[in-house]
Amino acid sequence: MTTKPKVSKAELAEQFRSFIDPEYVITDDETMKPYECDGMSMYCEMPLLVVLPETVEQVQRVMRICNENAVPVVARGAGTGLSAGAMPNKEGVVLSLAKFNRIIEIDPLARAARLQPGVRNLAISEEAAQFGLYYGPDPSSQIACTIGGNVAENSGGVHCLKYGLTVHNILSVEMVTAEGDVVTVGSDGLDSCGMDLLALMTGSEGLLGVVTEVKVKLLPKPEVAQVVMAGFDDVQKGGDAVGGIISHGIIPGGLEMMDGHAIVAADDFAQAGYPRDAKALLLCEVDGTEEEVHEHIAQAEEVFRKLGATSVRTSQSEEERALLWKGRKSAFPAVGRISPDYYCMDGTIPRREIAYVLTEMEKMSEEFGLRVANVFHAGDGNLHPLILFDANVPGEFERTEAFGSRILEMCVEVGGCITGEHGVGVEKIRQMAVQFNDEELQQFHDVKAAFDPAGILNPGKGVPALKFCQEYRSLEHKQHTHEHTEAAHG
Amino acid sequence: MADISQQLKEQVLQARDSGHKLNIVGGGTKTFMGREADPDAGTLNVGEHTGIVDYHPVELVLTVRAGTPLSEIEATLAEQGQCLHFEPPRFGDASTIGGTLACNLSGPGRPWAGSVRDQVLGIRLLNGKGEHLRFGGQVMKNVAGYDVSRLQAGALGTLGLITEISMKVMPRPAASLTLVQEMGMDEVIHYMNSRAAEPKPITAACWVDGKVYLRLSGAKSGVEATAEKWSGDVMENGDQFWQQVQDMQHEFFAGNDVPLWRFSVGSTAATPNLEGNWFIDWAGSQRWFRGAGELKELEPMARAAGGQVSLFRGGDRNGEVMHHQPEALKGIQRRIKNAFDPDNIFNPGRLYSWL
Numbered sequence: 001m002t003t004k005p006k007v008s009k010a011e012l013a014e015q016f017r018s019f020i021d022p023e024y025v026i027t028d029d030e031t032m033k034p035y036e037c038d039g040m041s042m043y044c045e046m047p048l049l050v051v052l053p054e055t056v057e058q059v060q061r062v063m064r065i066c067n068e069n070a071v072p073v074v075a076r077g078a079g080t081g082l083s084a085g086a087m088p089n090k091e092g093v094v095l096s097l098a099k100f101n102r103i104i105e106i107d108p109l110a111r112a113a114r115l116q117p118g119v120r121n122l123a124i125s126e127e128a129a130q131f132g133l134y135y136g137p138d139p140s141s142q143i144a145c146t147i148g149g150n151v152a153e154n155s156g157g158v159h160c161l162k163y164g165l166t167v168h169n170i171l172s173v174e175m176v177t178a179e180g181d182v183v184t185v186g187s188d189g190l191d192s193c194g195m196d197l198l199a200l201m202t203g204s205e206g207l208l209g210v211v212t213e214v215k216v217k218l219l220p221k222p223e224v225a226q227v228v229m230a231g232f233d234d235v236q237k238g239g240d241a242v243g244g245i246i247s248h249g250i251i252p253g254g255l256e257m258m259d260g261h262a263i264v265a266a267d268d269f270a271q272a273g274y275p276r277d278a279k280a281l282l283l284c285e286v287d288g289t290e291e292e293v294h295e296h297i298a299q300a301e302e303v304f305r306k307l308g309a310t311s312v313r314t315s316q317s318e319e320e321r322a323l324l325w326k327g328r329k330s331a332f333p334a335v336g337r338i339s340p341d342y343y344c345m346d347g348t349i350p351r352r353e354i355a356y357v358l359t360e361m362e363k364m365s366e367e368f369g370l371r372v373a374n375v376f377h378a379g380d381g382n383l384h385p386l387i388l389f390d391a392n393v394p395g396e397f398e399r400t401e402a403f404g405s406r407i408l409e410m411c412v413e414v415g416g417c418i419t420g421e422h423g424v425g426v427e428k429i430r431q432m433a434v435q436f437n438d439e440e441l442q443q444f445h446d447v448k449a450a451f452d453p454a455g456i457l458n459p460g461k462g463v464p465a466l467k468f469c470q471e472y473r474s475l476e477h478k479q480h481t482h483e484h485t486e487a488a489h490g
Numbered sequence: 491m492a493d494i495s496q497q498l499k500e501q502v503l504q505a506r507d508s509g510h511k512l513n514i515v516g517g518g519t520k521t522f523m524g525r526e527a528d529p530d531a532g533t534l535n536v537g538e539h540t541g542i543v544d545y546h547p548v549e550l551v552l553t554v555r556a557g558t559p560l561s562e563i564e565a566t567l568a569e570q571g572q573c574l575h576f577e578p579p580r581f582g583d584a585s586t587i588g589g590t591l592a593c594n595l596s597g598p599g600r601p602w603a604g605s606v607r608d609q610v611l612g613i614r615l616l617n618g619k620g621e622h623l624r625f626g627g628q629v630m631k632n633v634a635g636y637d638v639s640r641l642q643a644g645a646l647g648t649l650g651l652i653t654e655i656s657m658k659v660m661p662r663p664a665a666s667l668t669l670v671q672e673m674g675m676d677e678v679i680h681y682m683n684s685r686a687a688e689p690k691p692i693t694a695a696c697w698v699d700g701k702v703y704l705r706l707s708g709a710k711s712g713v714e715a716t717a718e719k720w721s722g723d724v725m726e727n728g729d730q731f732w733q734q735v736q737d738m739q740h741e742f743f744a745g746n747d748v749p750l751w752r753f754s755v756g757s758t759a760a761t762p763n764l765e766g767n768w769f770i771d772w773a774g775s776q777r778w779f780r781g782a783g784e785l786k787e788l789e790p791m792a793r794a795a796g797g798q799v800s801l802f803r804g805g806d807r808n809g810e811v812m813h814h815q816p817e818a819l820k821g822i823q824r825r826i827k828n829a830f831d832p833d834n835i836f837n838p839g840r841l842y843s844w845l
Contacts, residue, residue, distance in 0.1 A: 107758070108687065109680070109683045109684065109687065109758050110683065110756055110757055110758040111683075111686065111687055111757075112756075131687075132687070132689070133687070153633065154633045154637070156631055160630065160631060161630065164604065164608065165631065167608075167637065167640065168604060168608050177818060177822070181818040182818075183816065183818045183819050183822070185819070187754070187755075187756075187796060187797045187798055188755060188756030188757075188759070188795075188796025188797050189753075189754030189755045189756065189775055189776070189796065189797030189798060190600060190601060190605065190754060190772060190775045190776070191594055191605065191607070191643075191644065191754050192644070192754065192797075192798050192813075193644065193754075193798050193800050193812035193813045193815075194644050194645065194646075194812055194815070194823065194841055194842070195641055195642070195643075195644055195645035195648070195649065195823060195826065195841075196594070196607055196640050196641050196642070196643045196644055196645070197641070197819070197822070197823075199607060199637045199640030199641055199643070200636055200637055200638075200640070200641045200826075202637060203633045203636070203637055204636055204637075208636075220686075220687050220688055220689040220690075221689060222689050223689050243548035243549075244548075246548060246550060246661075247547055247548045247661075249571060249661035249662075249664065250661075251660070251661065288689075288691065288708065288709070288712060289689065289690060289691060289712040289715060289716065290712075290715075291709065291711035291712045291714075291715045292691065292708055292709040292711060292712030294711065295709045295710070295711045295712070296709060348627075348629040348630070348631050348632060349629065350546070350549050350551070350628065350629060351548065351549055352546060352548060352549060377631075379630075380629070380630035380631050381629050381630060381631075382630070382631050415627070415628055415629070416627065416628075416629050417627045417629055417631075417632040417634050418634050419632070419633050419634050420629070420630075420631035420632065420633065421631055421633060422633075423633055424633075424634055424635070428634070432634060432635070435634050435635075436624075436634075436635060439621045439623055440623045440624060440625065440635070441635075443617065443621075443623055443638070443829070443830070444635050444636055444638075446829035446830075447636050447638070447826065447829050448636075449825070449829065450822060450825035450826045450828070450829050451822060451825075453825075462635075463635065
């Protein structure tokens with residue numbers, strides 16, 4: 001926990017301006033306004049000030065000053081995060097890495113790229129394309145999100161099942177510690193001696209250090225990719241087909257599922273030719289060599305038919321493949337069209353529980369009086385329920401949050417977890433108490449203290465203070481009513 | 491097949507109360523690794539903590555007690571047409587999954603299939619306070635809390651006793667074949683990396699004794715089509731060859747007289763100019779060297795190659811055996827150790843003299 005900062009805003013700004021271009025030390029409310037939230041715009045806070053350093057040395061000096069004066073620091077990339085992990089601290093500094101946006105080097109033979117943390121995820125693959133290479137993890141926000149943020153969140157995407165998460169696709173990270181030291185964890189080798197600090201850093205949500213450089217692995221672009229679309233008249237059958245494909249020995253490049261609501265919304269939006277009467281739709285992409293894809297596509301079609309698919313369609317061209325994906329990729333905006341607002345949840349479940357969880361969610365939807373559409377990475381059991389609501393209706397967002405909490409708790413109940421890829425941030429900090437006990441949470445706090453003794457890095461995020469957990473646990477599980485949201489907020 | 495976690499917990503608590511240290515032992519096949527174990531420490535034997543806790547082939551997830559032998563796990567998976575994709579080295583029938591994770595050991599397929607650390611989804615850990623904690627989970631994606639599970643990979647048990655591991659398993663490839671051809675050490679780095687940059691089903695690449703070996707696996711049609719396009723002869727007993735590489739039974743690794751060094755370096759880096767024999771694996775990322783040397787002399791070479799060096803087997807095991815750590819990282823690691831094991835009970839001095 002941080003103590004009260006020892007300097008005023010004016011003093012801090014003056015110190016920063018002595019070594020950072022004064023234009024990039026922002027102190028006025030109007031210019032700071034865009035930094036008040038990340039992609040999770042329901043959670044807002046204005047920072048003390050915003051600073052945009054341009055060199056690693058400047059980052060070090062910012063950290064040293066903040067560490068000495070107990071000023072909280074929230075590192076920020078593109079601000080696309082969906083758990084309010086980059087929400088500012090009102091007594092702290094937002095440290096934007098936006099100026100670190102250079103691809104330093106691509107080594108095609110070693111299949112690696114050295115990047116500044118503010119490089120956009122998609123820009124890596126675009127730059128690597130000239131060498132027939134690409135960067136594996138492809139979160140939905142890849143057009144805007146940055147690699148530094150990807151490391152902080154251990155971002156995934158559509159292709160995780162086969163190609164892994166960020167943690168599987170990076171070689172090393174250079175970071176500035178809370179105390180202002182520059183250290184490199186990892187190396188050009190595939191592992192390093194001793195405890196795996198690179199893994200610990202990945203997904204640490206800006207609580208352990210500020211990433212100033214990332215070296216990622218690049219993959220050869222597959223020769224061919226084809227997608228099979230399968231519609232099912234029953235959620236159970238769709239869920240079973242996910243397991244069916246995988247236990248058949250095929251690891252698809254992507255395996256996505258949509259429920260009935262999402263199918264109709266996405267098809268209205270993209271005119272992808274989805275079976276509109278289906279209750280579940282699977283998009284199964286197989287990639288690899290021509291021969292391999294040919295063999296696996298035939299097997300996938302057969303598996304889906306055997307497991308009761310009411311329609312099966314395989315892309316015969318790149319255009320058709322793009323069209324089938326268009327519906328899935330535009331599912332969020334498509335759902336946005338049918339509701340004033342939507343709240344995108346993120347939880348993971350064992351695949352065998354897909355049908356059960358979807359059915360339960362339908363029941364909850366009735367209980368809470370809110371519609372829910374499901375679009376998710378079925379291959380790795382990562383759900384993204386979209387709860388539809390209207391923020392202008394008093395009490396509706398609170399009800400939405402309560403519904404969301406119930407979904408996350410159900411994920412834990414069936415053996416899953418409260419976040420697959422969006423992170424805990426502020427948004428899910430209460431549910432951490434459901435997934436972990438006090439001893440485990442204390443262990444997390446102790447790990448944090450090993451990196452950040454003064455507790456200045458992104459305080460109040462990721463790991464809840466233990467005293468709030470008791471409260472939350474006793475309230476939850478006993479009364480699954482709407483009241484608990486207010487209580488947990490209070 | 492038994493759950494002795496309660497007994498293990500009591501042993502830790504006892505050691506804590508009495509100020510004793512504990513050396514962790516599973517199957518006892520990796521005693522040669524790390525620095526010399528503390529002779530005054532007691533033994534914490536996880537070898538009896540065995541059994542598969544949960545296995546759903548459809549989920550591709552296995553949960554197993556840490557003392558379970560790899561051979562037992564692999565036999566269970568094989569019945570379902572699945573395998574441990576990271577091809578863990580076995581130094582004997584008794585080698586366990588817990589030791590494999592603690593030592594971060596993975597076989598020839600590692601650059602493509604990932605390492606043991608990559609496949610871990612969650613663990614249970616007995617820390618130095620005798621708390622039996624659960625981290626991660628049994629699902630493919632889980633970003634709640636710090637990744638304490640993967641942190642254990644390579645920590646050599648210094649952060650606590652891993653008691654249970656959940657990990658991703660994979661279908662066995664439908665087909666596999668190996669191409670072999672003669673090649674000099676100078677050319678092979680470029681050759682292996684070039685092959686690895688092609689979108690082909692390559693799953694292993696190594697060089698030893700003037701020959702380069704490439705393994706292709708996956709769908710039969712894809713493997714055969716690639717083999718036709720690429721040079722090299724199809725090896726008759728390819729699977730056997732890779733099994734030997736995996737278990738370090740290849741003759742390169744034989745004997746204990748000459749120290750075995752491991753360079754974990756950039757895949758395209760030039761091989762250090764040293765008097766002795768080399769075995770290049772992982773398409774250049776892992777290079778084994780047999781020869782006399784001093785860690786301090788080899789470290790700059792490893793650094794120049796973008797990586798690190800460790801004394802894997804033999805040599806002086808009372809000195810440091812792992813690549814030197816910079817001061818800032820030393821400080822962080824000491825504090826992490828203290829966060830998990832405040833009384834310094836587990837495997838004292840096994841990883842570094844200062845930890």
